[in-house]
Each structure stands twice: as C-alpha cells, then as structure tokens.
Amino acid sequence: MSETKFQTTIDPVMHTYNRFPLTLVKGKGSFVFDDKNQKFLDFTSGIATCNLGHTPEFVKQQVENQLQELWHCSNLYEIPSQKKLAEQLVQNSCGDQVFFCNSGAEANEAAIKLARKYAQQVKGTERHEIVTFSNSFHGRTLATLAATAQEKIQQGFAPLMPGFRYLPFNDKEALHSLVETNTCAVLLELVQGEGGVIPADQEWINQLAALCKERDILLMVDEIQTGVGRTGTLFAYQQYGIEPDVISLAKGLGSGIPIGAVIAKEKVAAAFGPGSHGSTFGGNPVATTAGSATISYILEQDILSNAKKMGEYLFQKLESLKEKYEQIDDVRGKGLLVGIVVKGKAIDYVTKAREKYNLLILVAGPNVVRILPPLTTTKDEVDQFLLAFEAIINQS
Numbered sequence: 001m002s003e004t005k006f007q008t009t010i011d012p013v014m015h016t017y018n019r020f021p022l023t024l025v026k027g028k029g030s031f032v033f034d035d036k037n038q039k040f041l042d043f044t045s046g047i048a049t050c051n052l053g054h055t056p057e058f059v060k061q062q063v064e065n066q067l068q069e070l071w072h073c074s075n076l077y078e079i080p081s082q083k084k085l086a087e088q089l090v091q092n093s094c095g096d097q098v099f100f101c102n103s104g105a106e107a108n109e110a111a112i113k114l115a116r117k118y119a120q121q122v123k124g125t126e127r128h129e130i131v132t133f134s135n136s137f138h139g140r141t142l143a144t145l146a147a148t149a150q151e152k153i154q155q156g157f158a159p160l161m162p163g164f165r166y167l168p169f170n171d172k173e174a175l176h177s178l179v180e181t182n183t184c185a186v187l188l189e190l191v192q193g194e195g196g197v198i199p200a201d202q203e204w205i206n207q208l209a210a211l212c213k214e215r216d217i218l219l220m221v222d223e224i225q226t227g228v229g230r231t232g233t234l235f236a237y238q239q240y241g242i243e244p245d246v247i248s249l250a251k252g253l254g255s256g257i258p259i260g261a262v263i264a265k266e267k268v269a270a271a272f273g274p275g276s277h278g279s280t281f282g283g284n285p286v287a288t289t290a291g292s293a294t295i296s297y298i299l300e301q302d303i304l305s306n307a308k309k310m311g312e313y314l315f316q317k318l319e320s321l322k323e324k325y326e327q328i329d330d331v332r333g334k335g336l337l338v339g340i341v342v343k344g345k346a347i348d349y350v351t352k353a354r355e356k357y358n359l360l361i362l363v364a365g366p367n368v369v370r371i372l373p374p375l376t377t378t379k380d381e382v383d384q385f386l387l388a389f390e391a392i393i394n395q396s
C-alpha cells in the first residue's frame with residue numbers, strides 16, 4: 001500500500017491569487033452559476049477572455065468535432081487548423097506570419113526574442129534594447145516581468161533580465177530619448193489594461209510610430225487584452241491608424257481555450273528559422289480550432305458592431321452617472337474595455353456588486369473599477385449592470 005501524507009489544512013494550490021469566496025461551475029453567454037446554482041451576470045469575461053460569452057455554441061461544436069479526431073500533434077507535422085487560424089489572422093491584420101504559443105506572457109516572450117533576433121541580424125549585437133512604458137503589464141515570466149514597468153510586479157525577482165528601458169506612457173517629450181541608437185523595439189499596450197484602463201493618446205502614438213519608422217525601431221503592440229474585438233475593432237491598433245511590426249495576442253483568441261499568438265510582418269518574422277523558437281503545445285489542433293472558430297464567428301456574425309454599439313451605450317450611460325455622482329471621477333477606455341475611476345476603493349464596488357447584486361466586475365488598480373462584458377452582451381444586460389452600479393454608488 002502506498003503511503004499518503006497526513007491531511008493538513010494547507011491549501012494544495014499555491015497562494016498566487018487572492019480568491020473571492022465563490023466557486024463557479026457553469027457558464028452560458030453572459031452568465032455564470034456557482035456551486036449553489038446562484039446566477040451571476042459576468043462582466044469580467046474571465047478577464048477579457050470569454051469574449052463570446054461562456055461556452056459559445058459555435059466554438060463548442062467545432063472543438064467537440066476536433067476532439068473526436070485528434071487532440072495533439074507535434075509541430076513536426078502540418079496542422080490544418082493552425083494554418084487556417086494563421087491565414088485568418090494574417091488576412092485581417094497588417095501582419096504576414098504567425099507564431100503560436102499558449103498564453104499572453106509566452107506571446108510577449110516570443111515577440112521579445114523576435115525583436116532581438118531581427119535586430120542582431122539586421123543591425124548587429126549592439127542594437128538589443130527594448131523600450132516599454134510606465135504602468136504597463138506584459139506578463140509574469142522573467143522576460144515579460146522585466147518588460148513590465150511596474151515595481152510591484154518586479155519586486156523580489158532580481159536580478160531582472162537586462163535589455164529593457166522604461167519611458168513614461170503618453171509623454172511626448174520623453175520620446176526624444178528613442179533617438180539613442182541601441183533601441184531595437186518598443187512594446188506597448190494601446191489601452192493599458194491592468195495598469196488602470198488608460199488609452200494611449202492619438203498624438204503620442206503618431207509621434208511614436210513616426211520615430212520608430214525613422215529610426216528603424218520595431219513597433220510592437222501587446223494586444224493580449226485589447227485584441228480579438230475587445231475595443232470594438234478586431235485589433236485596437238486599427239483605431240490608431242498605425243501599422244505595427246509585431247502584434248501579440250492571447251486571452252480572447254480561444255474563447256477560453258488556452259492559446260497565444262504573435263503576428264509579425266514578413267521581414268521581421270523571417271528572423272525566426274527552424275530551431276529559433278518553439279513550443280510543444282503551441283498551435284495545438286484543439287486550441288487553434290477554438291481560435292479559428294472564434295475569429296470566424298466574430299467576423300461572420302458581425303460581433304464587432306455589437307461590441308462597438310454596446311460600448312458606446314455603456315460609455316454614454318456612465319458619462320451621465322459621472323455627471324450625477326461625485327463618486328465617479330472619470331470614465332475611460334475603448335469599446336468594451338472600460339475603466340471607471342472612483343473616489344473610494346474600487347475593490348469595495350467589486351465586493352458589493354458580487355455580494356448584493358450577483359454581478360461580477362473587476363478592479364484595475366486601487367481606484368479603477370474595470371468592466372469587461374462579453375462582446376455579445378445585450379442592452380438589457382448593460383442596463384442590469386448600470387442599475388446595480390448606480391445602487392452601489394448610492395450606498396457608498
């Protein structure tokens with residue numbers, strides 16, 4: 001008989017998250033159900049991941065079909081669903097080639113490696129520095145936390161990976177230092193998500209994109225939170241009139257099935273040859289089937305129009321609440337990536353919403369409430385959220 005350990009009170013799961021006292025067991029569309037069969041309106045979408053709502057039928061069907069056929073196949077062989085998703089991403093973006101991985105951090109890791117490899121091949125080893133911006137969030141792996149310009153994320157993990165320099169976000173003056181010769185790429189979110197839902201200024205982006213072009217610096221956008229329709233267009237960069245060289249994606253791409261991707265322009269992608277980068281699970285048949293079904297559904301069912309319309313409606317109503325209540329300092333974001341800057345603690349709003357109104361919402365920093373409804377949300381659901389949110393304001 002094999003020996004088992006004495007039962008202890010220690011949680012067998014590492015304590016890397018402060019979890020709310022709620023166990024979700026089922027989801028359909030914009031709603032989730034807990035283990036007591038209580039229903040919640042989910043305006044978090046698994047943090048911008050279940051963009052088509054929970055268990056979307058079209059994606060589920062395609063994934064179920066794939067599960068009947070083949071679960072995994074190494075990247076030593078052709079994978080039709082991988083090719084199909086790559087074609088869809090290329091056809092609908094300014095990029096030419098795609099690398100697949102399994103998460104956002106991995107997508108940014110690939111982007112960082114790609115930028116270094118490209119720069120070394122084209123400019124020599126001196127040109128290795130990547131510039132990122134204050135308040136950013138790019139992931140938790142060693143390279144991506146070094147790219148994340150937030151002390152609290154980096155604390156305790158020294159020595160940090162070298163090769164990153166940080167500039168203030170939305171600061172035009174600071175861009176002049178990009179003229180330094182060893183910068184090979186910039187990496188930025190067009191709406192900073194975790195950092196407080198802060199959109200990039202159009203003029204700042206124009207100047208940044210122009211400088212990148214002039215200095216042959218790669219413009220890399222982290223669309224892990226903003227991509228796959230979250231801001232009302234398939235990619236947020238499309239609203240800024242720029243053409244990034246590299247785009248990183250994850251979260252919403254698989255409707256909840258883990259997947260990450262990096263889309264790059266041909267000249268940049270060419271820096272990766274066989275052996276430069278890889279991933280056992282990256283581009284897996286099940287994950288890429290989910291991704292391909294997600295993109296097909298978004299485009300064919302015109303989900304982007306709904307996201308745009310619902311985003312405009314939500315913003316308009318929140319602006320009215322801002323006029324009415326001094327508890328709201330600001331409403332910001334794009335499409336259905338919405339930040340409400342509140343006077344008190346954002347977490348108090350989140351707790352009240354869950355406990356009293358069966359509504360799930362998020363924070364993005366101490367005083368920003370973050371709202372991430374599914375792109376398929378309806379006016380009725382938005383109204384339900386607004387009613388609850390106004391009631392919470394009235395109690396604070």
Ligand SMILES: Cc1ncc(COP(=O)(O)O)c(C=O)c1O
Pocket residue numbers: 103104105106108137138139140189193194222223224225226250251
């Ligand atoms: C903009 C951005 N980049 C990167 C990441 C990291 O993604 P993942 O948690 O899938 O590694 C996140 C996750 O929140 C993100 O919002």
